[in-house]
Amino acid sequence: GKEKWPRGEEKVWKDAMRDVDTEVTSITKSFVNHVQTSLARQPYNLDNLGAYQAAALSVRDNLLVNWNETALQYTRKAPKRAYYLSLEFLMGRTLDNALLNLGLKDQYSEGVKKLGFSVEDILDQERDAALGNGGLGRLAACYLDSSASQELPVWGYGLRYKYGIFQQLISPAGDQLEAPDPWLDNQNPWELPRLDVSYEIRFYGQAERLGDGTPRATWSGGQEVLAVAYDVMIPGCYTKTTNNLRLWESKPKRGFDLNSFNAGNYEGAVEASNSAAAITSVLYPNDHTTFGKELRLKQQYFWTAASLADILRRFKNIGKPITEFPDYVAIQLNDTHPTLAIPELMRILIDEEDQPWSTAWQIVTNTFFYTNHTVLPEALEKWPVPLMEHLLPRHMQIIYDINLLFLQSVEKKFPGDRDRLGRMSLIEEGFPKQVRMAYLACIGSRKVNGVAELHSDLVKTTILKDFVEFEGISKFGNVTNGSELTPRRWLDQCNPELSSLISSTLKVDKAVWLKDLTRLEALLPFTEDEAFRKEWAAIKQRNKERLAHHVQTTLGFTINTNAMFDVQIKRLHEYKRQTLNILGVIHRYLTLKNMSAAEKKKVNPRVVFFAGKAAPAYYIAKLTIRLIVNVARIINEDPDTKDLLQLYFLPDYSVSLAEVLIPASDISQHISTAGTEASGTSNMKFCLNGGLLLGTVDGANIEIAEEVGESNVFFFGHLTPAVEDLRYQHTYHPTPIEEKCPALANVLNQVSAGLFGDAHVYEPLLNTIRQGDHYLLSDDFDSYIAALAMVDEAYLDQTEWVKKSIRTTAKMGKFSSDRAINEYAESYWNIEAQKIA
Numbered sequence: 001g002k003e004k005w006p007r008g009e010e011k012v013w014k015d016a017m018r019d020v021d022t023e024v025t026s027i028t029k030s031f032v033n034h035v036q037t038s039l040a041r042q043p044y045n046l047d048n049l050g051a052y053q054a055a056a057l058s059v060r061d062n063l064l065v066n067w068n069e070t071a072l073q074y075t076r077k078a079p080k081r082a083y084y085l086s087l088e089f090l091m092g093r094t095l096d097n098a099l100l101n102l103g104l105k106d107q108y109s110e111g112v113k114k115l116g117f118s119v120e121d122i123l124d125q126e127r128d129a130a131l132g133n134g135g136l137g138r139l140a141a142c143y144l145d146s147s148a149s150q151e152l153p154v155w156g157y158g159l160r161y162k163y164g165i166f167q168q169l170i171s172p173a174g175d176q177l178e179a180p181d182p183w184l185d186n187q188n189p190w191e192l193p194r195l196d197v198s199y200e201i202r203f204y205g206q207a208e209r210l211g212d213g214t215p216r217a218t219w220s221g222g223q224e225v226l227a228v229a230y231d232v233m234i235p236g237c238y239t240k241t242t243n244n245l246r247l248w249e250s251k252p253k254r255g256f257d258l259n260s261f262n263a264g265n266y267e268g269a270v271e272a273s274n275s276a277a278a279i280t281s282v283l284y285p286n287d288h289t290t291f292g293k294e295l296r297l298k299q300q301y302f303w304t305a306a307s308l309a310d311i312l313r314r315f316k317n318i319g320k321p322i323t324e325f326p327d328y329v330a331i332q333l334n335d336t337h338p339t340l341a342i343p344e345l346m347r348i349l350i351d352e353e354d355q356p357w358s359t360a361w362q363i364v365t366n367t368f369f370y371t372n373h374t375v376l377p378e379a380l381e382k383w384p385v386p387l388m389e390h391l392l393p394r395h396m397q398i399i400y401d402i403n404l405l406f407l408q409s410v411e412k413k414f415p416g417d418r419d420r421l422g423r424m425s426l427i428e429e430g431f432p433k434q435v436r437m438a439y440l441a442c443i444g445s446r447k448v449n450g451v452a453e454l455h456s457d458l459v460k461t462t463i464l465k466d467f468v469e470f471e472g473i474s475k476f477g478n479v480t481n482g483s484e485l486t487p488r489r490w491l492d493q494c495n496p497e498l499s500s501l502i503s504s505t506l507k508v509d510k511a512v513w514l515k516d517l518t519r520l521e522a523l524l525p526f527t528e529d530e531a532f533r534k535e536w537a538a539i540k541q542r543n544k545e546r547l548a549h550h551v552q553t554t555l556g557f558t559i560n561t562n563a564m565f566d567v568q569i570k571r572l573h574e575y576k577r578q579t580l581n582i583l584g585v586i587h588r589y590l591t592l593k594n595m596s597a598a599e600k601k602k603v604n605p606r607v608v609f610f611a612g613k614a615a616p617a618y619y620i621a622k623l624t625i626r627l628i629v630n631v632a633r634i635i636n637e638d639p640d641t642k643d644l645l646q647l648y649f650l651p652d653y654s655v656s657l658a659e660v661l662i663p664a665s666d667i668s669q670h671i672s673t674a675g676t677e678a679s680g681t682s683n684m685k686f687c688l689n690g691g692l693l694l695g696t697v698d699g700a701n702i703e704i705a706e707e708v709g710e711s712n713v714f715f716f717g718h719l720t721p722a723v724e725d726l727r728y729q730h731t732y733h734p735t736p737i738e739e740k741c742p743a744l745a746n747v748l749n750q751v752s753a754g755l756f757g758d759a760h761v762y763e764p765l766l767n768t769i770r771q772g773d774h775y776l777l778s779d780d781f782d783s784y785i786a787a788l789a790m791v792d793e794a795y796l797d798q799t800e801w802v803k804k805s806i807r808t809t810a811k812m813g814k815f816s817s818d819r820a821i822n823e824y825a826e827s828y829w830n831i832e833a834q835k836i837a
């Protein structure tokens with residue numbers, strides 16, 4: 001409402017169309033053109049949203065040229081391609097990234113300025129495309145960006161959810177509330193509907209084996225819905241290559257339920273069409289938990305079936321025999337969510353292509369690759385057999401057949417080992433029986449990988465141990481995520497000043513080092529250059545002020561920018577131990593309260609930031625948010641401490657918020673119980689931006705420390721091999737917390753006593769620690785507090801701190817998603833870069 005317009009001068013707008021063509025004037029022309037035609041708005045009378053739309057459409061024109069060229073060359077040359085199947089793509093905003101990748105940011109800034117707009121305000125109009133929950137979804141987005149930047153023929157396949165991840169609100173009491181995310185309401189200039197690309201997808205019905213000595217069957221009846229393609233352009237950085245992300249939308253089939261219609265049940269027929277549209281209506285907001293909902297299984301089949309049909313059609317255009325399918329196609333399964341692709345490809349090959357079973361299985365097991373992202377038992381997908389039989393009767397038959405042949409081969413290798421057969425069966429016994437999707441993904445794939453060294457070792461020694469013994473170790477590998485951080489978005493785009501300092505210091509154009517992040521290592525000698533250090537520190541300071549400004553304008557809080565900024569931002573989960581962090585904050589608060597004025601003088605002020613969403617049904621995680629918010633309320637108002645300790649929970653964490661938070665962090669926390677965080681990926685982004693790491697010996701933290709040196713990170717806590725034993729002790733020989741960890745007991749008792757209000761409310765949360773303590777807070781609390789003290793002490797020596805910061809950035813080369821995607825391309829998919837002329 002505060003926006004003022006018309007903007008700029010009418011004459012400038014009118015003259016714009018008559019200007020001689022330069023790079024900038026052709027931009028203003030195309031902008032004005034889109035205002036008048038695509039948007040049908042009056043020029044010189046436009047708000048920021050309209051300006052965003054016009055700019056986006058104009059940039060899109062540029063992308064489309066490259067996108068068409070890329071598609072054409074892939075079709076002509078028919079190289080082997082890879083497909084990344086992911087139920088989540090957490091893309092964030094597109095315009096800024098597209099401008100940077102096209103190398104047109106400065107020109108557009110100038111162009112829109114002439115017409116009276118600021119490019120920052122325009123960029124700020126864009127809504128995040130938040131079709132994901134957290135790390136897994138952001139990783140997929142980074143991999144698409146890197147594939148295009150490395151000129152690799154890779155397409156993504158996902159779902160076009162009408163509603164992305166929910167918007168998080170915090171109630172007056174401090175509870176998380178969820179609101180829908182209608183991200184498409186303003187229209188989405190980055191997608192192209194492909195009404196000509198659609199497939200019919202069947203559910204339910206009957207499967208009948210032909211019984212003619214072949215493995216064939218027919219599948220008929222049930223419900224049929226349409227999958228319609230929407231294409232999203234994925235531009236590479238400083239290259240013409242522009243790949244595609246194809247998202248499927250569900251629609252009723254025309255003439256859908258004619259039976260109801262003919263029976264005079266018109267509303268009934270419309271109802272059924274609603275049920276078709278429901279399939280892609282919403283992203284499931286659970287992370288690391290499965291709920292066994294029929295609609296979720298429908299999403300998974302709908303998406304994998306449409307994607308496979310599309311991939312197969314493209315392959316058939318090449319005119320090669322079906323047995324050569326794996327020479328032209330590699331399909332990466334992002335977690336077990338797309339595992340139904342395995343029985344679906346078997347069904348197509350057997351029932352529709354009339355291939356013998358062994359040929360079909362040969363093709364399948366040379367096509368798929370499976371990435372595991374967690375070893376937490378509650379996150380491993382299992383689907384009830386009765387549900388599968390009902391929804392996908394033919395696939396259930398195929399899974400039984402795969403299982404029978406598989407167990408026969410296990411029996412052959414380990415004769416008489418009944419336990420082993422039970423452990424390895426694709427079907428878990430019980431009421432109901434369940435299909436173990438990770439096992440199906442494993443045996444149906446060419447290679448299986450974890451996402452960091454430690455995690456990949458755990459996959460091999462825990463959840464897939466029997467499969468390693470049976471299939472051999474060489475099938476199981478590691479590709480350290482190194483990803484999730486796309487250097488361009490995370491360094492150049494959200495930290496432009498640091499980026500130009502690096503270019504000028506290294507005397508290397510950013511076009512070079514942004515595409516070869518190992519170049520950053522050349523920064524190391526500059527740790528001894530005082531002027532460089534000063535500039536480095538000044539940039540961090542400005543990023544902190546930018547964050548403070550953002551918080552001031554959006555939430556109204558005034559943040560002390562002379563403090564150390566301490567950040568933990570990630571999904572709320574017990575294994576990630578936000579609870580350990582908030583209990584540490586309370587410990588610090590209580591300690592400060594007991595200090596004399598003289599003692600306090602020596603304390604460095606600290607601001608602690610939290611952000612992250614909890615799954616709507618995850619009670620303990622939501623209670624943690626409530627505790628954080630209420631602790632913040634008390635300590636931020638306490639005159640004894642508020643200059644030395646502030647605490648903020650920033651609502652509605654998103655990719656865009658991360659882009660402001662990450663460059664402003666002095667220290668970030670990655671404090672999962674050892675062995676639980678597969679990799680973590682924000683840890684890499686913080687470090688790339690010169691923030692130091694406080695963490696456990698877990699996931700990619702370990703490899704980060706190997707790169708930057710242990711003296712530049714702050715590690716604490718028990719190691720992975722100790723965890724099992726500690727848990728055993730908790731269960732069978734529990735020690736009272738008062739005895740084991742008095743400092744923690746004191747903090748828990750203060751919360752129980754109502755120091756932060758709501759005396760009784762937090763008991764269920766506190767009891768997770770007092771009883772069982774599955775995530776070992778009582779074992780790690782003391783060493784956590786000691787590590788925090790070491791951070792404080794290190795921060796007092798600013799010269800050394802800045803050196804550590806520079807060293808950290810300098811050694812982040814390994815964690816570029818370019819490196820990760822090249823590993824997949826070379827060692828797994830066997831695909832090659834394609835130069836787009």
Ligand code: Z15
Nearest residue numbers: 135136288373374677678679680681
């Ligand atoms: C998710 O975001 C991750 C794993 C999962 O199993 C699910 Cl369901 C969601 C994360 C891991 O927790 C994180 O450690 C890893 O860095 C990320 O996937 C990308 O591999």
